[in-house]
Amino acid sequence: MSALTSRPLSVVLAGGGTGGHIEPMLALADALRRSPAAGTGLRITCLGTERGMETRLVPARGYDLRLIPPVPLPRKPTPDLLRVPGRVWRAVAETRALLDELHADVVVGFGGYVALPAYLAARRAGVPVVVHEQNALPGLANRIGARLAARVAVTTPGTPLHRGEHVGMPLRTAISSLDRAAMRAEARVAFGLDADRPTLLVFGGSQGAATLNRAAVGAADALGAAGIQVLHARGPKNTDVVAPGRTAGAAPYVVVDYLERMDLAYAAADLALCRSGAVTVAELSAVGLPGAFVPLPIGNGEQRRNALPVVEAGGGLLVEDAELTPAWIAEHLVPLLTDADALAGYARHAAAAGAPDADERLAGIVLDVAGAGT
Known part of the structure; x- marks a missing residue:
């Protein structure tokens, strides 16, 4: 339960778009569902957009999916960044409203179109953030998110991300076991x-x-x-x-x-x-x-x-x-x-070189941050 109320702990996961974001998000969700925290009350909500694979994959795995406007980002800082603020404003506003509705205790982002508005909305709402980066070379959303995050987890040692901790890639238990x-x-x-x-x-x-x-x-x-x-x-x-x-x-x-x-x-x-x-x-x-x-x-x-x-x-x-x-x-x-x-x-x-327990390790980080942020 949340430390201040009797409501379930609320974890919001932002990882829509491609399978590279969605699969680790769902592996983390499964690990959270298996954790002791689930026995005392745990609500898991996934954020996505209507154009991503998450509209099929997330409900199929039994998780609640809420949709927000996508925010396409250039892979590197370019003049196109000047157009990003206008795209972000609406997405951040809608995401902030969702976080309030869900009584979010922690937001976990995996990069991509969904993550940036989630990070910015969490900051406005005072909700702690955990970032997970899958690639050895981080994308723009996670480079920004890492500056706002309570904890930053990376898949590959040496990933150039602010305060990154090597955790590994969360995987389905059908693979990791x-x-x-x-x-x-x-x-x-x-x-x-x-x-x-x-x-x-x-x-x-x-x-x-x-x-x-x-x-x-x-x-x-x-x-x-x-x-x-x-x-x-x-x-x-x-x-x-x-x-x-x-x-x-x-x-x-x-x-x-x-x-x-x-x-x-x-x-x-x-x-x-x-x-x-x-x-x-x-x-x-x-x-x-x-x-x-x-x-x-x-x-x-x-x-x-x-x-x-x-x-x-x-x-x-x-x-x-x-x-x-x-x-x-x-x-x-x-x-x-x-x-x-x-x-x-x-x-x-x-x-x-593998990390078959990365899902459990990331779940531990998320629950620690959620507890500290409630």
Whole structure:
């Protein structure tokens, strides 16, 4: 309960827009719901906008979603910032009214369109703020929010954010508690893979990635000749990506549109070829799955920075988008996938770089701040 009244503790989470903001927000919500504080009364409300994925994902996970106007922000300080105050004013006013209605005890922001008005409204309302930054290179909303926050949590050590504490990335328990070895047999059966072959998982996010698709299919003969099977999520719109032909008894090459069960995909795999979004890097590390990371070649370089700590710890490889070719896969991934000892070493180093308890750690910070602010 709130320290001053008998009402439930009210936690407001601001993390709409993309999955990179929404997934850690929901993982934190789940951790709060499991916490002892939930037994004495806890109200969790998520903020989002009508244009974001949160309109589908948040209600599906059983959480209350309240909508506010979005405030698009330039990724870096530019002349467009001069137009931001006008966009922010209405959003801050509506968000402030929501915080008053909800009797908010703490606001937790994850960056993006929703976070900035939430931070500014919380400051006006006298509600303490906690910031969580997913990427190694923070966005503008969290750079501002960090200056207003009681506590600042970051996913990657060394993230240049004011008073940042390394906590890690909050993840779903289906991922953070995954025992890959125990689920391997079930996972490989589920995808139609052989039980004992080295397995490469290829995925480029929910929509796929053309560079990864072309390189993996182009390397299919080299992979198959080495006895390596492939589970390849091509993306639902990439219907031109088809499984190469295989003779009876050859290593399978399985193509799917989308992976509904990432836990099964991770359990089936020995190595992943993937982008290096913050959630992807955190998930692979948490489950101890080595990755060959291919940073998205646009933006401000945060994907490369996301992957570097794991790569430098010996838990993965890094290849630039322009350098990923079938020949690169044949030269670098085929030898690794066919060397069990080397793979095991990469897996150990990947796991050592992970933070599977980040959701619990962030929940503890949030509850500490909420208690101090009531």
